[in-house]
Amino acid sequence: MSTIPLALLYSLRFLNKKEKKRIDIVKLGLVLVWTINIILKTYHINFIAYGFELVLFVLFVWWFIEDGLRYFSKRKFINNGFIKFFYYGLCILTITLILWGTLFKIQHWPYGSLILTFGFLFLVMMLIVDYVVIKRS
Structure with missing residues (x-):
């Protein structure tokens, strides 16, 4: 509760x-x-x-x-070059791993837990990168 x-x-x-x-x-x-x-x-x-x-x-x-x-839409990056590319790539990888890991867990396929764990680890990494590379106003 x-x-x-x-x-x-x-x-x-x-x-x-x-x-x-x-x-x-x-x-x-x-x-x-x-x-x-x-x-x-x-x-x-x-x-x-x-x-x-x-x-x-x-x-x-x-x-x-x-x-x-x-x-x-209001997000402003500290550096618009490689960091923006890296951040959006990390977002896509994180979403993909979490979705695939969830699918594998639902279907009881092998490696579902491993994929989902990596997805959540990348999510934590993405949140840390988000804190560092986004300008706060």
Whole structure:
């Protein structure tokens, strides 16, 4: 039940925010609906959880269109040459390894755990590189 403290902390953060925009309300809705959905699924109340999943999907699409695309379009690299090429290559490799590893695990094919582990290791490396090469404003 670690989602409950997350929902409480995010709600407190939202309440302390001076200027609340529409996207802030969407993000709060995402966190709260996700928390309620997890709780309902934990107690096997699936017939209500499906409705919350639909609401969760709509809120996620709304967030992605309004704020998620802006996150990627505003990124400025410290060096636009090789570092940008390396970063995007690392992103593609990470996504590929995680998807293939998941597929291999679902199908119970050999090396699924190994591929998925490498995918998550590359994800950690990508997050470290992201912290270093992206200009923060």
